[in-house]
Amino acid sequence: MQLRDQETVVVQITAGSASLKVRNREVQFKGNVRLIASRNTLEAEAMSFHPESGTIRVEGDYSLQRGKGKDSQLAPSGNELYVDREYPADSPA
Numbered sequence: 240m241q242l243r244d245q246e247t248v249v250v251q252i253t254a255g256s257a258s259l260k261v262r263n264r265e266v267q268f269k270g271n272v273r274l275i276a277s278r279n280t281l282e283a284e285a286m287s288f289h290p291e292s293g294t295i296r297v298e299g300d301y302s303l304q305r306g307k308g309k310d311s312q313l314a315p316s317g318n319e320l321y322v323d324r325e326y327p328a329d330s331p332a
Contacts, residue, residue, distance in 0.1 A: 240266070240288075250276045252288070265289050280304045281320075296320070 240257060242250040255270020267290045274281040274295065283301040288294075297320040 240268075250274060252286075264291055278305070278307045285318075 240252045241248045242252075252268060252272065252274045254268035254272040257266055259266055263332050268287070269285045271285050272286050281295075281297070281301060281303050284299055285298045285312070286295055286297045286301075291298070297314065300318050301320050303320075
């Protein structure tokens with residue numbers, strides 16, 4: 240799944256499966272989920288995207304890597320994450 244701002248892809252999500260939950264107004268991703276935004280990569284076994292609020296929620300273990308290549312940093316991992324912050328496309332974190 241790609242989320243775009245005009246013609247630019249700002250977020251790309253890949254997963255083993257995705258399902259649309261119309262009643263809850265969310266898209267649920269399961270199985271080796273990887274979200275790439277700018278130079279940041281979020282990985283988890285499951286996450287959900289809420290289009291109306293533009294938020295991502297992870298309920299379970301996750302890992303977050305900021306930056307790419309020699310400038311990358313492994314951010315703290317955890318077991319729950321709620322993301323509602325927008326980073327500029329060229330922001331390292």
